Amino acid sequence: MSATTQATDAGPRSRRVLVAGAVVIAVVIAALGWLVWPSAPEPMVLNTGTPHHLVTLTIDNVRLGNTDIDVTVTDRAGAPIDHAAVRIQANQLLMGHAGQPVAAAPSGPGRFHAFAVPLMMTGPWDLRLTIDTHHGVDQLTLPLWVGG
The missing domain is CATH 2.60.40.1930 (Macroglobulin (MG2) domain)
Structure with missing residues (x-):
């Protein structure tokens, strides 16, 4: 297998890993924001x-x-x-x-x-x-x- 074929195969795979990582980070940030967001005061x-x-x-x-x-x-x-x-x-x-x-x-x-x-x-x-x-x-x- 040539170096060109290996780089092409790694491109889509690394993009999927980056997208999955970004989704995980967004979910973690959203969960933390929900936990620390101030709620309405109790009466x-x-x-x-x-x-x-x-x-x-x-x-x-x-x-x-x-x-x-x-x-x-x-x-x-x-x-x-x-x-x-x-x-x-x-x-x-x-x-x-x-x-x-x-x-x-x-x-x-x-x-x-x-x-x-x-x-x-x-x-x-x-x-x-x-x-x-x-x-x-x-x-x-x-x-x-x-x-x-």
């Missing part, structure tokens, strides 16, 4: 209670600006409290900023939704909840950290 869930109520706050996306907050209110046995007036006030501790209380609208059995609670800077905040039911008023404070 933040804060739980608290009073002698009369259990309260859960859910914040889908803790961020600067106006943030929606869901509130679930039940009695101590877990039955939803439907007839309540729920308000949330955000207070920034370091700078002494106090936002206006935001009324939460009923959104289901024992559930309330507060639209556009203002969190206008990073750092520690207090979320002050007022729950006004037929049996009295509960006031709660939950800490929250807002990052940049």
